[in-house]
Amino acid sequence: MMCETCSKVPSSHSFRKLNYDEKHAWFYSLDSEASDKDSDRIKSHILNELEWYHTTFPEGKWSWVFDSKDYEFNMNSMNIFLVFVDILKIYKGTLQKIRIVNPNDTIRSMFPTLVKMLPDRVSEILEIRE
Ligand SMILES: [Zn+2]
Numbered sequence: 001m002m003c004e005t006c007s008k009v010p011s012s013h014s015f016r017k018l019n020y021d022e023k024h025a026w027f028y029s030l031d032s033e034a035s036d037k038d039s040d041r042i043k044s045h046i047l048n049e050l051e052w053y054h055t056t057f058p059e060g061k062w063s064w065v066f067d068s069k070d071y072e073f074n075m076n077s078m079n080i081f082l083v084f085v086d087i088l089k090i091y092k093g094t095l096q097k098i099r100i101v102n103p104n105d106t107i108r109s110m111f112p113t114l115v116k117m118l119p120d121r122v123s124e125i126l127e128i129r130e
Contacts, residue, residue, distance in 0.1 A: 003045040005036055012036035012046040018065065022057045024096065031080070032070035039079040043087065050091050061094045069102040073110060083115065089119050100128045 005012045014034040016040040027049065036042070054058055070076075088095065100107065107128075115123045 003041075003048050005041050006045060009035065013042055015042075015049055017049065017053070020053060020057075020060070022060060025053050025057075025060060025062045026065060027062060028065045028067065030067040030069060033073070036102075037076050039076070039083045042080055043083040046083075046087050047090075050087070054091070054094065062091070063094045063095070063097040063099070066098060067102055068078070068100055068104060068107045071104060071107055073106050080096045081117075085117055085119070088122050092119050092122050095122065096125065098122065098126045102128070103128050104129065107126045 003013060011033065012035050014031060015029040019027045020026065034042070050062065053062060103111075105127060111128070115126065118126070
């Protein structure tokens with residue numbers, strides 16, 4: 001169940017359960033604290049976590065706190081963002097909310113563009129917390 005990369009180096013990826021029960025799970029990520037920036041391995045890590053929750057609690061819904069503290073945008077973060085879009089396409093049916101916290105100027109300036117790339121329903125349940 002655990003991500004192979006994280007089982008060797010636990011700080012590799014940042015997407016984890018904050019708390020959960022059979023009805024709902026809060027997941028949290030802080031991209032800037034993750035040491036492994038490989039988008040395929042990040043995808044596998046996140047899918048692993050979401051699959052576990054949805055398999056264990058078939059009625060469960062989920063929400064995502066995206067901590068954008070120290071977020072930097074570069075070519076690779078675009079790849080990672082596209083991974084997020086793929087994952088949201090798969091799991092948008094049970095997604096309740098995405099909450100962006102600690103937004104910086106990079107996030108604020110890119111937000112309108114990024115929102116357009118998200119699957120339909122997802123952009124409506126996205127919020128930024130200042
Ligand atoms: Zn991992």
